Amino acid sequence: MIFIGIALLIAVGIALLISGDAGSLVGLTQAQTAQLIPLLVILIVFAGGLFTRRRKASELVGSVLLWIGIFGVAAVTYAYRDELTGMAGRVAGELRPGVAMVDAEQGIATFRRGMGGHFEINTTVNGHTTPMIFDTGASAVVLTIADAEAAGIDTDGLRFTIPVSTANGTGRAARVRLERIEVGGIAREGVAAFVTEQDALDISLLGMTFLETLTRYxxxxxxLELVD
Structure with a gap:
């Protein structure tokens, strides 16, 4: 109990030091260090259990070093939380290229290039998740007929009269207007798009009718970075 009391006094002293405009502490700003004080107090209380019974000197030293290590890891994790979050997002992007790393505050969606060399993007069209390829060469968002049907578009009433060039050759498409399209949290309504004939396209394309609505890409x- 004496140890806990002394340790708590040390924690209070650190807090007073921070409030006294003493600058940074072990690389942390005053605000960051102040937020760590409650964690320090909790660790001290748990660590106090180490001293409630007699221990060998080696055990005592080992236990103290363990708690110092735990506190150090917690402090470093907190100090570099933004970098660690970004790193975790990048790893997730590498494992799942079609999933965006979203910065909601800045309105930025970032995608990693897929194994095939393309930017494959999970896009939501009229509430349906549709995989697309980022393509600045496409003058509009282009949907395969299967993706259009999955998005609730009545393809039976479409007139395929617009000639288009695709990876599969020359085909025809019909003009439609999407109720809503969302990419990495960036949503647009009423975007013009094309729906291609059967077998004219293997995968839908995220083209310029969406891209030109962005602040930049x-x-x-x-x-690939898209900015709302």
Missing amino acids: SVTQNS
């Missing part, structure tokens, strides 16, 4: 070697 940029492509680096392995990353």
Whole structure:
């Protein structure tokens, strides 16, 4: 109990030091260190159990070092939480390229290049998740007929009169207007799009009728960034 009391006094002293505008502490700002004080107090209370019975000196030293290590890891994790979050998001992007790393505050969605060399993007069209390929060469969002039907578009009433060039050759498409399209949290309504004939296209394309509504989009070697 004496140890806990002394340790708590030390924690209070650190808090007073912070409030006294003493600058940063072990690389943390005053605000960050102040937020760590409750965690320090909790660790002290748990660590106090180490001293409630007699222990060998080696055990005591080992236990103290263990708790110092735990506190150190907690402090470093907190201090670098933004970097760790970004790293975790990047790993997730590498494992699942079609899933966006979203920065909601900045309105930015970032995608990683897929194994095939394309940016494969999970897009929501009229509430249905539709995989698409990012394609600045496409003048509009282009849906396969299967994706259009899955998105609730009545393809039986479409007139396929617009000639289009696709990876499968020349085909025909019909003009439609999407109720809603969402990519990485960036949503648009009433976007013009094409629906291609059967077998004219293997995968839908995220083209310019959506991309031109963005503030900007940029492509680096392995990353695509869309800005609302």
